[in-house]
Amino acid sequence: xxxxxxxxxxxxxxxLNCVHRGVQAxxxxxIALEMERRAKLAEGEDxxxxxxxxxxxxxxxxxxxxxxxKERGRALRASKEQSQKDHDALERQIEGLMARxxxxxxxxxxxxxxDDANLEIARGATPIPQFDFKAKDHLxxxxxxxxxxxxxxxRVAGAGxxxxxxxxxxxxxxxxxxxxxxxxxxxxxxxxxxxxxNTDILHGIGFNPRxxxxxxxxxxxxxxxxxxxxxxxxxxxxxxQVLEAEQLPLKLVGISHCFRTEAGAAxxxxxxxxxxxxxxxxxxxxFTLPDQSSAIHEELRAIECEIFDALxxxxxxxxxxxxxxGGPAYRxxxxxxxxxxxxxxxxxxxxxxxxxCTDYQARRLNIRYRTKGEKGTHFAxxxxxxxxxxxxxxxxxxxxxxxxNGSIKIPKVLIPWIGKDRIQ
RNA sequence: GGAGAGGUGGCUGAGUGGUCUAAAGCACCGGAUUGCUAAUUCGGCGUAGGGUUAACUCCUUACCGCAGGUUCGAAUCCUGUCCUCUCCGCCA
Numbered sequence: 001x002x003x004x005x006x007x008x009x010x011x012x013x014x015x016l017n018c019v020h021r022g023v024q025a026x027x028x029x030x031i032a033l034e035m036e037r038r039a040k041l042a043e044g045e046d047x048x049x050x051x052x053x054x055x056x057x058x059x060x061x062x063x064x065x066x067x068x069x070k071e072r073g074r075a076l077r078a079s080k081e082q083s084q085k086d087h088d089a090l091e092r093q094i095e096g097l098m099a100r101x102x103x104x105x106x107x108x109x110x111x112x113x114x115d116d117a118n119l120e121i122a123r124g125a126t127p128i129p130q131f132d133f134k135a136k137d138h139l140x141x142x143x144x145x146x147x148x149x150x151x152x153x154x155r156v157a158g159a160g161x162x163x164x165x166x167x168x169x170x171x172x173x174x175x176x177x178x179x180x181x182x183x184x185x186x187x188x189x190x191x192x193x194x195x196x197x198n199t200d201i202l203h204g205i206g207f208n209p210r211x212x213x214x215x216x217x218x219x220x221x222x223x224x225x226x227x228x229x230x231x232x233x234x235x236x237x238x239x240x241q242v243l244e245a246e247q248l249p250l251k252l253v254g255i256s257h258c259f260r261t262e263a264g265a266a267x268x269x270x271x272x273x274x275x276x277x278x279x280x281x282x283x284x285x286x287f288t289l290p291d292q293s294s295a296i297h298e299e300l301r302a303i304e305c306e307i308f309d310a311l312x313x314x315x316x317x318x319x320x321x322x323x324x325x326g327g328p329a330y331r332x333x334x335x336x337x338x339x340x341x342x343x344x345x346x347x348x349x350x351x352x353x354x355x356x357c358t359d360y361q362a363r364r365l366n367i368r369y370r371t372k373g374e375k376g377t378h379f380a381x382x383x384x385x386x387x388x389x390x391x392x393x394x395x396x397x398x399x400x401x402x403x404x405n406g407s408i409k410i411p412k413v414l415i416p417w418i419g420k421d422r423i424q
Numbered sequence: 425g426g427a428g429a430g431g432u433g434g435c436u437g438a439g440u441g442g443u444c445u446a447a448a449g450c451a452c453c454g455g456a457u458u459g460c461u462a463a464u465u466c467g468g469c470g471u472a473g474g475g476u477u478a479a480c481u482c483c484u485u486a487c488c489g490c491a492g493g494u495u496c497g498a499a500u501c502c503u504g505u506c507c508u509c510u511c512c513g514c515c516a
Contacts, residue, residue, distance in 0.1 A: 045485045055497040073496030
């Protein structure tokens with residue numbers, strides 16, 4: 001959610017931003033309604049003030065005048081109720097419109113309609129592997145080593161679910177161990193989060209759980225939803241809290257399962273583990289002061305690069321174009337790993353994403369900070385970034401580290417957790 | 425799951441229909457005083473919205489878990505709901 005005052009005062013910038021982001025939002029109508037709302041608010045407050053004055057006098061006036069005063073009080077309260085009702089109706093309308101207005105955009109983010117406009121800005125340390133054999137994809141490799149079982153997943157939970165088995169499980173745990181310990185050393189607080197969250201938390205982060213095209217599984221007859229990412233629970237952890245400026249930046253690294261319906265994704269290239277209904281993810285999350293968020297965003301991106309360099313997986317970094325940012329992000333970087341088994345001769349596939357959401361989520365979640373010696377509070381900035389999404393990391397890891405006989409080399413950093421240097 | 429108790433400012437805690445504009449204490453900030461590892465004393469000290477201003481400057485409204493209701497008037501009465509604690513039951 002943008003600051004309404006900001007929208008009113010920067011209408012043209014907000015409109016242009018909506019155009020860049022490919023979002024239809026009626027900014028002029030928001031402003032008109034907001035002006036009307038403020039007038040109604042002032043009107044209602046005035047009625048209320050008068051009613052308070054009358055009420056305060058009732059105890060003091062002679063008994064025979066009480067009824068007359070009560071009548072005046074009733075009339076004033078009725079007027080106030082009407083103004084309040086009008087105000088609330090306007091408020092709901094404005095909120096509905098505001099929910100569609102995306103965050104403002106970093107001036108350096110590439111402008112464009114979709115991911116074709118994304119800008120490659122860096123490559124990882126590991127070169128794209130040149131195999132002198134026909135590369136297998138992770139499904140073939142998984143079958144060879146009995147690591148992934150989609151058939152059993154379908155029997156138990158339907159298409160898009162799977163079992164990891166044998167060395168895939170060791171890899172899943174090793175990736176989590178490696179990444180969490182790596183981040184803990186950098187001052188991130190490890191957190192194991194709930195895998196469900198209340199609907200209002202989802203809204204605050206920017207998800208719409210009960211719409212027709214929702215990505216979210218909801219639990220019937222409750223306000224609970226399965227989380228699509230630990231970003232939801234980590235951000236929600238501090239809903240309605242006031243942080244001390246000196247404790248910022250507050251950096252968390254959370255582990256959760258992630259559940260996604262993938263509604264509307266049918267037909268998109270999504271073989272195997274690439275697009276699934278459940279996976280495990282380690283997520284970074286930061287609460288910062290406004291002037292820290294850009295630097296922390298670069299830090300999150302750098303950490304993602306470190307992790308994939310350490311896993312010896314080739315990748316490129318992409319600066320996401322305006323049309324592909326989603327609502328809350330002010331700027332977003334994706335890491336795309338090389339996946340040799342995708343397409344005819346390998347393709348890039350998204351493995352991480354890190355966003356600076358500035359105060360867009362914090363405003364909706366009401367997460368503030370206070371500076372010692374200063375009056376008032378301000379909204380914190382929030383940032384998130386994938387440390388490792390296990391399913392996609394497994395694809396990249398298995399496919400890039402395969403040998404001609406289908407054996408899979410274990411990257412050095414994972415060997416201590418796996419206890420061997422290859423899967424064969 | 426059952427029974428009971430309770431949610432009041434940063435914290436402790438008083439307040440059972442109208443000067444609550446929320447007592448008092450602690451903590452914190454500023455001043456004064458005496459001097460020595462501190463004490464005494466005076467004052468200040470919440471958040472948000474709207475209006476106003478050179479200025480958190482002044483005015484105003486709301487907020488006692490949350491949402492409704494009763495009333496001229498609600499922290500206080502009523503209903504619902506969430507959360508916390510205690511005991512019992514069940515359980516990894």
